[in-house]
Amino acid sequence: MFQTTREILQSADEGDLVRLRGWVYRKREFRDKIFIMLRDSEGVVQLVFSGQLAEDARKLNIESSIIVEGIVKVEPRAPGGKEVHVTRILWSYIGEPFPINVSAAQADSEYLLDVRHLWIRSRKMWAMLRIRHTVFNAIHEYFRMNGFYEVQCPIFVSAAVEGGATLFPVKYFDRTVYLTQSAQFYLEALIFSLEKVYTVAPSFRAEPSRTRRHLTEFWHAEAEMAWSNMYDVMKISEGLICHIVRRVLDERLEELSILGRDVEKLEKVRPPFPRVLYDEAIEILKKKGLNVEWGSDLGADEERILMQEFETPIHLYGFPEQIKAFYHKNDPQDPKRTLSVDVLAPEGYGEIIGGGERIEDPNQLIEKIKRFGLDPKDYDWYIDLRRYGSVPHAGFGLGVDRLVMWICGLDHIRDAVPFPRDIRRVAP
Ligand code: 4AD
Ligand code: MG
Numbered sequence: 001m002f003q004t005t006r007e008i009l010q011s012a013d014e015g016d017l018v019r020l021r022g023w024v025y026r027k028r029e030f031r032d033k034i035f036i037m038l039r040d041s042e043g044v045v046q047l048v049f050s051g052q053l054a055e056d057a058r059k060l061n062i063e064s065s066i067i068v069e070g071i072v073k074v075e076p077r078a079p080g081g082k083e084v085h086v087t088r089i090l091w092s093y094i095g096e097p098f099p100i101n102v103s104a105a106q107a108d109s110e111y112l113l114d115v116r117h118l119w120i121r122s123r124k125m126w127a128m129l130r131i132r133h134t135v136f137n138a139i140h141e142y143f144r145m146n147g148f149y150e151v152q153c154p155i156f157v158s159a160a161v162e163g164g165a166t167l168f169p170v171k172y173f174d175r176t177v178y179l180t181q182s183a184q185f186y187l188e189a190l191i192f193s194l195e196k197v198y199t200v201a202p203s204f205r206a207e208p209s210r211t212r213r214h215l216t217e218f219w220h221a222e223a224e225m226a227w228s229n230m231y232d233v234m235k236i237s238e239g240l241i242c243h244i245v246r247r248v249l250d251e252r253l254e255e256l257s258i259l260g261r262d263v264e265k266l267e268k269v270r271p272p273f274p275r276v277l278y279d280e281a282i283e284i285l286k287k288k289g290l291n292v293e294w295g296s297d298l299g300a301d302e303e304r305i306l307m308q309e310f311e312t313p314i315h316l317y318g319f320p321e322q323i324k325a326f327y328h329k330n331d332p333q334d335p336k337r338t339l340s341v342d343v344l345a346p347e348g349y350g351e352i353i354g355g356g357e358r359i360e361d362p363n364q365l366i367e368k369i370k371r372f373g374l375d376p377k378d379y380d381w382y383i384d385l386r387r388y389g390s391v392p393h394a395g396f397g398l399g400v401d402r403l404v405m406w407i408c409g410l411d412h413i414r415d416a417v418p419f420p421r422d423i424r425r426v427a428p
Contacts, residue, residue: 021091269312360386
């Protein structure tokens, strides 16, 4: 029987004989003793080695693996208030000296990306990975609680969803296909069988520049709902985000604190989120001196400036037709704008969700595909969905890595992912 570091700190008593296994996180010598912070998947605990055992412990490197037996002592000076006085080393693998020197590494983030396969052992990565775990779990929980069916969609596709510029071509026997940018069209097909569907899967975008919030491979949580409109998207997407943030606050306070996250800011994330018409956003940005007009697309900089005005996420809705993909339904009251909505995260983070109402009429859809300079033949099966029992429907896609970046308070999306991919990097 082995105890985790967490079990020791939470429930072991003075004098208990325990067995622990893990990795050497820190090591220091004091008089004739060796103090080792032992790291496992649950946390860290201080081990104390003396006598002959100290001689053996001295040989261990940072990140050497060990299994020990020892006696629990209450020690207010030890992190977590307890330590384990080792009585036996049951197993050890000393290995080679660990190559990452933390202070040198902090100065060079490219180096840390080169050694990401080892750096994921660090406390910050550990904390992020545990929050990420809770986020993915909460996504599934929320959709299932709300009557959505989970579905799986193809990764190899034959046409663009979000415009041709960011498609990744793949050689597929004797022709070229693409990696999916979004499961949306398949989800739209599936609502005619299951009405409310969701999927959590990777999406791919050939993003030509390195930014703080773009990856070439990202995790996408997408939902589609029959008999629904833009306001249903607002309700479900804000419910989803509030549920995820609540779960992280309930389960991951320690991890948030390791990341230095100000949790007060996350506590403010409650429904309803302010609903901001695109036109109001343009006015706010103009007042702040930005050079934007009705019809301008908002990039990361504009969103950052806009989101300094708000403490919770917002719904930004009613975007002009020309800055949204062809499938967005135009507002019948005001056809130059679409019934589209993005969710923008506060503290300058910006867009984390994109969605809205879809065109349900086949002729309107064909007309808009042509107007956007696309070929209806490429979208034949997608148009087909409107030919048989078409219904009003709407949906959205959440960029999970961007959400994790915001919840963790990270500067860069690549630190929200264990093995990030961008224009320059596909290894490790
Ligand atoms: O706004 P986007 O492009 O919308 C769609 O793909 C829709 N088809 C979704 C739908 O309605 N089912 O992407 C949705 C979200 C963005 O808000 C952003 O959070 C994330 O996906 N995203 C990216 N995340 C990281 N790296 C990238 N290159 C991303 N591109 C989009
Ligand atoms: Mg978008």
